[in-house]
Amino acid sequence: MPRRTATMLASTLMLIALLCAGVLIRVPYAEMSPGPTVNTLGEHDGEPVLQISGRKTYAASGHLNMTTVRVTSADYQMNLVEAVYGWLAHDSKIVPHDTLYPDGKTEEQSTQENAEEFSQSQESAKVAALKELGIPVKSWVIVSTVVKDSPAEGKLHAGDVIKDVDGTTVKQPADVAKLVTKHKPGEQVVFTVIPAKEQAAAEKAGRTATKTEKVTITTATSHDSGEKRAIVGISAGTDHTFPFSIDIKLADVGGPSAGLMFSLGIYDKLTPGDLTGGKFVAGTGTIDDDGKVGPIGGVDMKTIGARNQGAQYFLTPADNCAEAAKDTPSGLRLVKVDTIDDALKALKEIRSGDTADLPKCTTKG
Template sequence: MNRRILTLLAALVPVLVLGLAGSVFTVPFVALGPGPTFNTLGEVDGKQVVDVQGAEVDPTTGNLNMTTVSVRDRLNIFEAFGFWVSGEHGLVPRAEVYPPGVPREEIDRSNQQEFENSEASAEVAALHFLNLPTVVLIGEVGEDGPANGVLRPGDEIISIDGTPISAPKDVVDAVSARKPGDVLSLVVRREAAEQTLSVTLGARPDDAAKGYLGITPTEGARPPLRVTFNLADIGGPSAGLMFSLALIDKLSPGELDNGRFVAGTGTIDQAGAVGPIGGIQYKMMAAKDEGAETFLVPAANCAEARQRTPEGLRLVKVETLTGAVQSLADIGAGRETPSCG
């Protein structure tokens, strides 16, 4: 083998090793970027994203899009570098998204539970805004709680020991006033039929002198009104604001979006307070790419949003559901709105 071939091989070996390492070995980072957006006034897989039954629905046009962040995991060196130079993605330590020692399935379940909780909060916040009646429902039943096997998620609690229940706090007060070992009589509505059920109370984990039922009471629409959210494989709580706005739009006259393309993000609680989320810059990119003109930004995310605002996208600062509705009305009337600028 002559010297020229040896020199060529000596030069190629490091390149081949580097190429093999770059395509095989993964990095301890994930890439965050713009994810899909969904029009909460529209359909997904033939179903309304926010489906309303048992009430007259006002016609809607335009868009009220919820936004998401994509997460790309198990990146090799070349993939990570490509995302880093793209300008539309960012690399963050994998441990920030997938904590070490926590099974991936557990993280996914937690994200899904947060999403379902945000749906429930969005429904109640919208009903309160519209001054529509609600009922007290069982949100969760603890696996080790006294009520397990007797009460079910979705049961409507009508009364406890003969006392009418009109708010979740009524349930807490009724149970806390009793002692462990007391038998509680509950009238619930399950599948449109009333039932009287009995539960022997246990001891509350944080105060053994007080009774413990082992349920999480929440609120929901009073029948015949029924609200169903039809988005699957989405995690986290950040769709709450847009779900609430869609429900208000469908149950009230006029159009919140003025027939235009509005997108946004933000958590929401049952009182209508809008909270911050993660990945605001990627959500704004996704919204702009889809054609959004206006983006609703939680007030706590405004400073971050200002740093990378897509050109031509109007940012509207939002602190409450009432404020968001008012801002959309102001846009339609050509008035100034709270801005992140």
């Protein structure tokens, strides 16, 4: 066999061997890629994303698209070839597996957590939009979750309304932890609560719940990496009563990052005219009850997904600006926002066509 032919054959066999090895070698990485975008002003799977009843609404054109990121599942074992391909590709991102699934989190746990965050983001989006419109919203502190095998298990329940702790009125979720940690582990703390069932029955009947119960819990010692402190094993959150019905119909989406776009969609539906002036605006960002916009993950994948769908402008959380600006898709303009008020001001400029002074994202923020 001629030397040249032998060399080519050996090289080919070596390449095949390397490819086979690459397919067999598993690496601790996961992939992120652009996910679907959904117009909050439009329909999804045949029904309106935002459904409002009991209040006058207005037709809205244009796009206010929320954006998503696709990720590989927690139990997916990526091989070396897939990782290398992902590193070279422009429209995907390879990250350490633990970035998406820390502490060995399972697919089921991640899905549950994302669903809870998505539900909370919807509530905050409603509150932020109505506050911006000057529409009153009733709020109270509740038990969001109860940790399994904790002192609170069986004594407090998700949805219980926390009125006070040791006789001190609770006004916001952070008050609960502050009052509990005044104790030493092993001491008793007394919660005054309206049971979740009583609260639900009162809301259904259109009355104010008044039946309270006192619940005494013996505190335990925290086991996280922070300073040792007294805990009871709950997380506190906020629940609301709205003056009319606002439903967000969007399945198979999780996480808190659609909060900003939901709030803008609600605002647009409740006000005459179009926020976008018919323009295609997409965006992302968490939002709290006071309209503060927070950062999210995978912003570079979301900008690609938005531009692929035709977005012209992308509302970007201030804390994500530097990352997003490093590789902005051609034809997409990043708009820096820190609050819902910032977003509304930016939309006013966009629909007027006077966009010279729109807040810009740079690689410095």
